[in-house]
Amino acid sequence: MFCSSPCILLHSVQNIQTYFCKRVGSNLGHHKFLLIFGPNNKKVEIESNDVGASKSELHAAAVKTFGLGGSELILQLYDRDFSDYVDIEDGELFYGPAKLRVVKGQEQPATFPVTINNAEDSINAEISDSGSTVSQLDYTAGSDFLRDNSDFSLLTPNSPSPPPTPNAYSTPVSIEQPSTSSSADDPPSLPAAPLTSSLVSPHPTSPVSFHSGWITKFQIPVQPPTIESKLKSGGYTMNVAERSLFLDSIYKEVTEKYGIYYPSKAQYDEIITKLFVKYPSMKTPQDNMPVGNLKMLWKHRLQYKFQNFRKRVAFEIAAVQKKKLKVARKPKSAPESPAAPPQWDEEPPETEDDASIDGHICWLQDEKRKRQPDFRGVSQSMALTLADRRTWIISSPQTPSLADIKSKYPWLFDDIQLLTEMNRIQDGEVTFFNSLRAGLGRYASGLIKACKGKRAPHAFFMEATTEMEGYREEQKIKGIVNKQ
DNA sequence: CTCTGTACTCAACGGCGTTA
DNA sequence: TAACGCCGTTGAGTACAGAG
Numbered sequence: 001m002f003c004s005s006p007c008i009l010l011h012s013v014q015n016i017q018t019y020f021c022k023r024v025g026s027n028l029g030h031h032k033f034l035l036i037f038g039p040n041n042k043k044v045e046i047e048s049n050d051v052g053a054s055k056s057e058l059h060a061a062a063v064k065t066f067g068l069g070g071s072e073l074i075l076q077l078y079d080r081d082f083s084d085y086v087d088i089e090d091g092e093l094f095y096g097p098a099k100l101r102v103v104k105g106q107e108q109p110a111t112f113p114v115t116i117n118n119a120e121d122s123i124n125a126e127i128s129d130s131g132s133t134v135s136q137l138d139y140t141a142g143s144d145f146l147r148d149n150s151d152f153s154l155l156t157p158n159s160p161s162p163p164p165t166p167n168a169y170s171t172p173v174s175i176e177q178p179s180t181s182s183s184a185d186d187p188p189s190l191p192a193a194p195l196t197s198s199l200v201s202p203h204p205t206s207p208v209s210f211h212s213g214w215i216t217k218f219q220i221p222v223q224p225p226t227i228e229s230k231l232k233s234g235g236y237t238m239n240v241a242e243r244s245l246f247l248d249s250i251y252k253e254v255t256e257k258y259g260i261y262y263p264s265k266a267q268y269d270e271i272i273t274k275l276f277v278k279y280p281s282m283k284t285p286q287d288n289m290p291v292g293n294l295k296m297l298w299k300h301r302l303q304y305k306f307q308n309f310r311k312r313v314a315f316e317i318a319a320v321q322k323k324k325l326k327v328a329r330k331p332k333s334a335p336e337s338p339a340a341p342p343q344w345d346e347e348p349p350e351t352e353d354d355a356s357i358d359g360h361i362c363w364l365q366d367e368k369r370k371r372q373p374d375f376r377g378v379s380q381s382m383a384l385t386l387a388d389r390r391t392w393i394i395s396s397p398q399t400p401s402l403a404d405i406k407s408k409y410p411w412l413f414d415d416i417q418l419l420t421e422m423n424r425i426q427d428g429e430v431t432f433f434n435s436l437r438a439g440l441g442r443y444a445s446g447l448i449k450a451c452k453g454k455r456a457p458h459a460f461f462m463e464a465t466t467e468m469e470g471y472r473e474e475q476k477i478k479g480i481v482n483k484q
Numbered sequence: 485c486t487c488t489g490t491a492c493t494c495a496a497c498g499g500c501g502t503t504a
Numbered sequence: 505t506a507a508c509g510c511c512g513t514t515g516a517g518t519a520c521a522g523a524g
Contacts, residue, residue, distance in 0.1 A: 300516085304515055307489075
C-alpha cells in the first residue's frame with residue numbers, strides 16, 4: 001500500500017502560498033504541520049522564536065515524532081506550482097500550516113512505486129464507505145439540517161448511513177500504477193501529491209473527456225478572508241450566503257478552469273478530499289457526528305450546486321445541452337408532434353379563454369421583470385396569446401400606441417421574441433428573418449462599401465468582417481471535405 | 485438492476501419596498 | 505425605524521427515464 005522505502009510526509013493543509021507569506025498576528029511563532037511517515041500520520045506544532053520554523057526545527061520534530069535519531073533525513077515541501085515535493089534548504093523559514101515530506105537519506109525512491117498520501121487516502125476510503133447517490137440522501141434531519149448548521153448535532157452515530165455503493169475507491173487499488181502524471185516525456189519523479197489522482201478516470205457519461213490529470217492540478221480556490229477563517233475553524237459558522245459563495249468558487253474553478261460540468265463520483269470525492277486536507281478542522285465532527293457523514297454532506301452540497309447551476313446558469317453550455325439531449329425525457333402529456341403555431345387571424349386556442357389569456361399577460365409582464373426569466377414559458381405564453389394580441393393591435397377601434405403595446409406585451413420589445421413573433425405571423429419559407437436577410441443581401445455590397453470608406457470603422461463592422469472571414473473559411477473546408 | 489442526471493417542486497432565506 | 509410582506513434566489517427532495 002505504501003512505499004517500500006520509508007519516507008516521511010510533513011503534511012499540511014496549505015502549502016506554498018502560506019510558505020512564502022509572512023505571518024502576522026497572534027499565530028506568530030506557532031506553526032502546524034502534519035507528518036506522514038509511511039502509514040503514520042502525525043500532526044505537530046512547532047513553537048519557534050523566529051517568525052518561521054527553520055529546517056533544523058522541522059528536522060528535530062520529525063526525529064522526535066518518529067524516533068528517527070541517527071538517520072539522515074531529507075525534508076521536502078509540497079509545491080503547489082509544480083504539484084510535487086521540493087527539497088528545502090538551510091536558512092529558509094517555513095510557515096505553517098505547510099505540507100512537507102521527509103525522506104530518509106539513501107532510501108529516497110528514485111522511481112515508482114509510489115508513496116501514498118495517507119491522509120487523503122483515508123479520507124477517500126471514508127467517502128467511498130458511505131457513498132450514495134443524491135436521491136438516496138439520508139441525513140436523518142432532512143433539508144432543515146442542511147440549512148441550519150446548528151442541526152449538525154442531529155447526525156449522531158445512530159443516524160442511518162447511506163448504503164455503501166461501489167465506486168472507484170471501493171475496491172483496494174494497487175498503487176504501483178503507471179501514474180497519469182508520468183508520461184513518456186516526463187522523467188520519473190517523486191509522485192505528486194495528492195496521489196489519489198491516478199485512481200480517477202473520467203466519468204464514462206461525462207460529455208467532457210479531456211480532463212485527465214486535472215486532479216493533480218486542481219486546488220481549492222482561495223477564499224475571501226472571512227470565509228477562509230471560518231473554513232479553517234471547521235466551516236460550521238458559515239452562513240448560507242457564505243457557504244453558497246464558497247461552493248460557487250469551487251463550481252467556477254472546476255467548470256471554467258477545467259471545463260468539467262459533470263464531475264464523476266471520484267472527482268467529487270477528490271474535491272472533498274482536497275477540501276478536507278486543506279481545512280482539516282472540517283473533518284472534525286460536532287457532537288459525535290460520524291465523519292463519513294460530514295464528507296457526504298459536503299459532497300452532496302457540491303453535487304447539488306453543480307446540478308442546479310447546470311440547470312440555471314450553464315444551460316447554454318454545449319456540453320450541458322449535449323447531455324440533456326442524450327438523456328432527454330419525453331414530457332408526460334406532450335403531443336407527439338408540436339402543434340402548428342397559431343395564426344394571428346385564427347381564433348384563440350380552444351384551451352384558452354379570456355381569463356387564461358389575462359393570466360398569460362400578467363405572467364409575461366412579471367417574467368419580464370425577472371433577472372432570469374423562464375424563456376421557454378415566455379415563448380409558449382406569447383404563442384398562446386398571439387391571436388388575442390393581433391386582434392387587439394389590429395382590430396381595436398383605437399389603435400394602441402407603442403407605449404400601450406410595450407406595457408401590455410413587453411416581450412415584443414425583446415429582440416429574440418420579436419423575431420419569433422414575426423415567424424409566428426409568417427408561415428413557411430417567407431419568414432421575417434428570411435425577408436430581412438434577403439433585403440439586406442440586396443444592399444450588402446453598398447453597406448460594406450460605405451463602412452469601408454470610414455476612417456475608423458465601427459466595431460460591429462470589424463466584428464462582422466471577422467465573422468464573414470470565418471464563415472468563408474468554414475465553407476472552404478466543407479467544400480474540400482465534400483469533394484473527398 | 486443500479487447508477488446517474490433531469491424535471492418538477494417546495495421551503496427557507498435574504499433583500500427590498502412599503503407602511504405605520 | 506421597526507415590522508411586515510412580497511419576491512427572487514438557492515438548496516434540496518422526489519419521481520422518472522436513460523445508459524450500461
